[in-house]
Amino acid sequence: GQQVMQIPQYQHVQEGEDFTTYCNSSTTLSNIQWYKQRPGGHPVFLIQLVKSGEVKKQKRLTFQFGEAKKNSSLHITATQTTDVGTYFCAGPRWVNSGYALNFGKGTSLLVTP
């Protein structure tokens, strides 16, 4: 079945440094989504990428979807302590009543001031 892999598992940076997490799927994806989960919280939607080679920006966050639609990345420029959390990528997987999301293992980001 479809597997979504994410690296690194953990990343510890100093405030102001950049951060990147990478996501790879074993199958071609129709779209890929990114979520952020703060410690003790629930996942919150960040973005959805649909087109091959798509690049989207949200302030300091840049999301890319690979040409083959099997990989994606999230890059944060000049991290801040508010960026702390776990970032998950997720790909759609068909279930009998529609589709659910298959989540990667996530990358936990720790930012120290």
Added chain:
Amino acid sequence: GAVVSQHPSWVICKSGTSVKIECRSLDFQATTMFWYRQFPKQSLMLMATSNEGSKATYEQGVEKDKFLINHASLTLSTLTVTSAHPEDSSFYICSAWDRGLWTGELFFGEGSRLTVL
């Protein structure tokens, strides 16, 4: 955006007892809801798909008799952990699509942290 509410947020129970967790879509109707489970510092694993008015669809390896799911209305799905044991201690999160918005975003409840003593 759409709001999904989950209750209770925290529950502690004795081994052998059953616990019910409720998931409600507050401002939209959800014919399908998803129940995920998350162990500490791990990913979200899909347990089952809850379908309004019909049986839930369970993922491979998830015991349907242990994790009873009921989706009696378009705004409420419940997960009952029956005869809970310490290994069932986990963070259970429900989620749903708002098909009226159809932004592709999956809306999550706040999660329910279960501790079985």
